[in-house]
Amino acid sequence: MPDARPRWPRTLYGRLVLVLVVGMLVAQLLTGTIWFDKRYDRLQEIPARLAGARIAQALRTLETHPDLTGELSSGDFSITVLGNVAPRSKLTHEQRETERLIADAAARQAGAPRDMRLREVRLYDDDNREGTHLAMVTAEHPHSQFIVDAATLDGHAYRFAVTEGQAGLRQRPAEAFREYAWRVYGLRTLLILLLGLLLVRWITRPLTRLAEAAKTLGSDLRAPPLTLTGPNEVRAAAGAFNQMQQRLMRALDERDELLGAVSHDLRTPITRMRLRTEMMPAGQERDVLRGELAEMQALVDSVLAYLSAGASPGPLQQVDLGALAIAVSEDQRDMGHDVACLVEGEGIVAGETRAMRRALGNLIDNAVRHGHRARVLVRGTELTIDDDGPGIPDEAMAHVLQPYFRLERSRRSGIHGTGLGLSIARQLLLAQGATLALSNAHGASGVEGLRVTIRFQAWGGD
Numbered sequence: 100m101p102d103a104r105p106r107w108p109r110t111l112y113g114r115l116v117l118v119l120v121v122g123m124l125v126a127q128l129l130t131g132t133i134w135f136d137k138r139y140d141r142l143q144e145i146p147a148r149l150a151g152a153r154i155a156q157a158l159r160t161l162e163t164h165p166d167l168t169g170e171l172s173s174g175d176f177s178i179t180v181l182g183n184v185a186p187r188s189k190l191t192h193e194q195r196e197t198e199r200l201i202a203d204a205a206a207r208q209a210g211a212p213r214d215m216r217l218r219e220v221r222l223y224d225d226d227n228r229e230g231t232h233l234a235m236v237t238a239e240h241p242h243s244q245f246i247v248d249a250a251t252l253d254g255h256a257y258r259f260a261v262t263e264g265q266a267g268l269r270q271r272p273a274e275a276f277r278e279y280a281w282r283v284y285g286l287r288t289l290l291i292l293l294l295g296l297l298l299v300r301w302i303t304r305p306l307t308r309l310a311e312a313a314k315t316l317g318s319d320l321r322a323p324p325l326t327l328t329g330p331n332e333v334r335a336a337a338g339a340f341n342q343m344q345q346r347l348m349r350a351l352d353e354r355d356e357l358l359g360a361v362s363h364d365l366r367t368p369i370t371r372m373r374l375r376t377e378m379m380p381a382g383q384e385r386d387v388l389r390g391e392l393a394e395m396q397a398l399v400d401s402v403l404a405y406l407s408a409g410a411s412p413g414p415l416q417q418v419d420l421g422a423l424a425i426a427v428s429e430d431q432r433d434m435g436h437d438v439a440c441l442v443e444g445e446g447i448v449a450g451e452t453r454a455m456r457r458a459l460g461n462l463i464d465n466a467v468r469h470g471h472r473a474r475v476l477v478r479g480t481e482l483t484i485d486d487d488g489p490g491i492p493d494e495a496m497a498h499v500l501q502p503y504f505r506l507e508r509s510r511r512s513g514i515h516g517t518g519l520g521l522s523i524a525r526q527l528l529l530a531q532g533a534t535l536a537l538s539n540a541h542g543a544s545g546v547e548g549l550r551v552t553i554r555f556q557a558w559g560g561d
Contacts, residue, residue, distance in 0.1 A: 115295070115299040115302070115303070116292065116295040116296060116299050119291055119292075119294075119295040119299070120288060120291055120292055120295065123287065123288065123291045124288065139193050139222075140193065140196055140197075142222065142238075142241050142243075142265075143193075143196075143197050143200070143220070143222070143243055144200060145263075145264075145265050145266050145268065146242060146243040146245070146263035146264060146265065147197050147200035147201050147204070147243070147245065147263075148200055148201075148203075148204040149204075149263040149266060150201055150204075150243075150245045150247070150259075150261040150263045151200065151201035151202065151203065151204030151205040151208065151215070152204045152205065152207075152208040153176065153261055153263070154201070154205055154213075154215070154247060154249055154259050154261060155204070155205035155206075155207075155208035155209040155213065156208060156209075157171050157176075157178060157257075157259065158205070158209060158213055158249060158251050158257075159209055161178075161251055161255065161257065162251045162252055162253065165251075165255060168180060168257070175261070175262035175263075176259070176260070176261055176262070177259070177260040178257050178258070178259055179257065179258040179259075179260075180255075180256075180257055181248065181256035181257060181258050182256065183250075183254075183256050184214055184216060184248050184249070184250050184256045185216070185248060188218070190217065194217055194220060197217060197220050197245070198215060198216070198217035201215055201217065201245065201247060202215040205249070211252075213249055213250065213251075213252075214249060214250045215247055215248075215249050216247065216248045216249070217245065217246070217247055218246040218247065218248055218258070219244075219245070219246035220243060220244070220245050220246070221243060221244045222241060222242075222243050223241060223242050223243065223244070224238040224241055225238045225239060225240050225241070240264060240265055241264075241265065242262060242263060242264035242265070243262070243263060243264075244260065244261070244262045245259075245260075245261045245262075245263075246258065246259070246260055247259045247261065302330070305328055305330070305333040305334075305337065306333060308325060308337075309325065309333065309336060309337055309340060312325050312340060313340070322344075324341040324344060324345075325337040325340055325341055369392060372388075372392055373389075373392050376388045376389055376392060414451075415449040415450055415451060415531060415532075415556075416449070416450065416451065416452065417447055417448075417449070417558045418447070418448050418449070418450045418451075418452055418455060418558070419445075419446070419447060420446035420447070420448045420477055420480065420482060420555060421442035421445065421446055421477045423452065423455060423456060423459070424440050424442065424459065424475050424477050424482060425440050425442065426456075427456055427459045427460055427463060428440035428463065428475050430460070431460075431463050431464070431467065431473070436463075436464075436467040436473065437467065437471060437472040437473070438463060438467065438472070438473045438474075438475065439472075439473075439474050439475065440474075440475040440476075440477070441474075441475070441476050441477070442477045443476070443477065443478045443479075444478060444479050445479075446477055446478070446479045446480050446481075446482075446555075447557070447558045448480050448533075448555035448556060448557060448558055449531070449532065449555070449556045449557070449558045449559065450531045450533070450555060450556075451531055454527045454530065454531060455527075455528075455531070457523075457527060458523075458524040458527040458528050459482075459484075459524075461521075461523055461524040462484050462521075462524050462551050462553075463475065463484060465521065465524075466484055466485075466486035466488070466548075466549070466551070467486065469486060469488035469489070469548075469549070470486035470487040470488030470548050470549075471487055472486065472487050473485070473486050474486075480554060480555045480556070480557050481552065481553070481554050481555075482552075482553045482555070483550055483551065483552050483553075484550070484551040484553075485540045485548065485549070485550050485551075486540075486548040486549050487548045488548040488549055489548065490539040490540075490548050490549050491537065491539065491549055496537060496538075499521055499537065521537075528553060531555070531556070532555075532556045533553055533554060533555045533556065534553070534554050535551065535552070535553050536551075536552045536553075536554075537549065537550070537551060537552075538550045538552065
């Protein structure tokens, strides 16, 4: 299946930088014609001045000897007699500048201004091919042909066709173009890119903080609120985010208070019912009621345990993960469970000992309840628990950590539980900055079933 993701930068940061750089380049391309205009004027300056001087010399000769037009003509200089100078046609900016150069050179050569009217100008490259912009960036010896109408002091009009070059000078248009491209495009692009990286980073930093806070909210609802900094729009978004966080916290607190109150109040009638059950005659009915009341009591205790697991732990301390795992495993073995623990390397982590012991106890107890054996392995700051139970189907893997979720086969097999064991352990671990992940083990530790992987924070205190 083809990748449907966009090809342009996927981050706002990258897109803003791209807009700045591309916008600058497009603007520069639109104004880049200025360089070509200046280059055209430079290439035409020497030929135009030479043509003006040559025309002035011919005019001075024709003013005294008007019959010498044929003798003055040559291969690159021709003279045509006109009745009068035709009205001036509309010229482009480049042509007006060329006409000015020709007239200025003619006035200097003749000692007085002459009526000069440029009719046509053509630029040729080194191979004598007529060119425009291409010749300005490739030709080293370009030459030009000028068609000029001029009049002598006594009013006789002539048309001159003059071809002039660079007077032996070598033009270096490629070097000039490279210098122009580097200074105008290269350096400017680097400057815009550096400024863009700094400025866009400054602009998008509040959005990055907002995104990080949204990610943190999923695992730590009571994270500190966002500071209201940045542009007005970002400040408004941060304020709305803080309000949402406060509403969620109030809703969860109210839910926890309600569940806690209900669970606590249920203990009293359950206790009275147990007392009355004990006074019943021995028999199957009393045994059934005992089991039902025991299950109700376990459910109430689990709810209270789940609510207390979400409370903030005390200050994190330095904990020897290997020693704690060995101690919890020994407690399980004392209860008759088949639990083995192996510690590889020293693992000093940050945690709260009582909460960690409770979480590990829940997880190992869950392992031996659904299997027959549990194998605990500690490697540095990582702890794994493998059991030889049936594992968890892939489609249910994402749901088993949710409160009150139980697999259907557990219900059918008669395994008692409230669906809160894994949730309580996860809450306890998250409160200490640890992570819990589930996967199906495949005999790596001698058993094959469910694998629980816990990664703790390494101790960084003094």
